[in-house]
Amino acid sequence: MGDNELLDTLQQREQFREHYWHKKDPILQERLLWRAQTFRQLIHLLPGQSILELGCGSGVFTRELHRVSKSENPITAVTFQEQVPEEPEKSLIEFLSLSSFPGPLQNKTFDHIIIMDLVDETNSSWFLENVYALLKPGGQVTFYESNPKNPFLKGRNFLNRFSNKTDRRKLLSRSELSRSVREAGFVNVVAVYNDFVYAPLTPKGVWWLRNLSTLLENLSPIDSFAGAILLHAQKAPQETIEPNQSLCQHKELAGAVSVVVPCHNEEMNITSLVTGLLTFYGDYLHEIILVDDNSKDNTRCVIEQLAEKYPLIKPVFRKPPNGVGRAIRDGYRVATGKYILSMDCDFQHLLPELRDIFNAAVRGVDVAIGSRFSRRSVLLNYPFQKIIANRGFHFLARLILGKKFRDLTNNLKLIRKEVVDNLQLTQTDFAINAETGLMPLLMGYRVREVPISWVNRTPDMGVSSFKLFKVGGGYWRVLYQLWVKKMFNNNSYYPAIRLKGVKKVQLP
Structure with missing residues (x-):
């Protein structure tokens, strides 16, 4: 032809x-x-x-x-x-x-x-x-x-x-x-x-x-x-191409962001994540808190080397028992920035999309969450059973709590420090992501979902430690506890807000 x-x-x-x-x-x-x-x-x-x-x-x-x-x-x-x-x-x-x-x-x-x-x-x-x-x-x-x-x-x-x-x-x-x-x-x-x-x-x-x-x-x-x-x-690259441009656009975020990253057997991902954060958002960063959750590989060694090289790195080395919820809470506890960005180690490919989350923050949002199930997101090779579990949980959460949202349980969140200080976090595993998403919403803070797309882990990125049946019970406990607080107007849910004089706000 x-x-x-x-x-x-x-x-x-x-x-x-x-x-x-x-x-x-x-x-x-x-x-x-x-x-x-x-x-x-x-x-x-x-x-x-x-x-x-x-x-x-x-x-x-x-x-x-x-x-x-x-x-x-x-x-x-x-x-x-x-x-x-x-x-x-x-x-x-x-x-x-x-x-x-x-x-x-x-x-x-x-x-x-x-x-x-x-x-x-x-x-x-x-x-x-x-x-x-x-x-x-x-x-x-x-x-x-x-x-x-x-x-x-x-x-x-x-x-x-x-x-x-x-x-x-x-x-x-x-x-x-x-x-x-x-x-x-x-x-x-x-x-x-x-x-x-x-x-x-x-x-x-x-x-x-x-x-x-x-x-x-x-x-x-x-x-x-x-x-x-x-x-x-x-098209195959001729050589490894490192990012070389800053994506910082907002002066009000300069030196304001503490990044909290729970790490468990993540030696392959930490360096590229830290390098990307420093390159793209270095002007925004107050500190990068790498929380080693008792890793069995060389994660601790990699974190120590990064801390020697970059003054912004603040390592936290946990003692047993393990748990991503415990790791996130320990990271929040030592964070001192105006905003706290919580993210997983394997989110390095999503770094360019963080711009949208930072844009939401400067518009006055208290909590900006990366939403995998937005109508402008795409999921590639995502486990079907996890989709069912996620959608089922969010459907019941919307019904029980009487709020509208699509995906608040992703550990990609930018939260104002005062909001984090007022959260009453209890979960020790992945269910903490439900707490950090749903609690601010019920407390009256302004929560915004930002579309992100998701490609499931590839072999070179390690193996996720998320176990659906093992951690599922924690999500339902969170939902039950929040429903009790909502239904019975449990004032103990808001003591930190009253004591600090923080005024409740309505969602836009």
């Missing part, structure tokens, strides 16, 4: 997608917002990094991506149609129309590439080889491709046979797409089924489907019925 025929396939695929988006997708703007936010969180986008969008069509996703990236990233948006979208004024967007590929992009490279519904069985090898050449070493590519196993798509194609509206696309399955991407030279390939919000759609149906998506996307074999395949891959 010649280059002209291969390019024709790209044009046809782009036209087909544009027609579907504008004629048949009633929630297009919301869907593109989800995808833009997912892309930003999945690649951990940094200011100034360049983005190439292939097959931009009318530019609706381009503009959404420009907004979600806070207008901090140059975007080159390519259409294979003759008509070029109008470029917004004072933006970093450049629209191009290509009559050949890569054409004028030849010898250019980008930090990230986003592609939607362009990879076809007839052009995959040629197309992916060119995409690979357009990435910088270490660059990342994200694909959203239609899932050929989607039952609605199958049903529509069957009915179209009787009306001469044949879908000429030759879609690749998830395994075929993954194999093609690997054969093109990409590494760290992750392909998951994504998005169960598809026709027939109604306003109420969208709400239910969006909430069910998180469950169904992580439930095999039901996940294979999703509407799309989300694939993320990387």
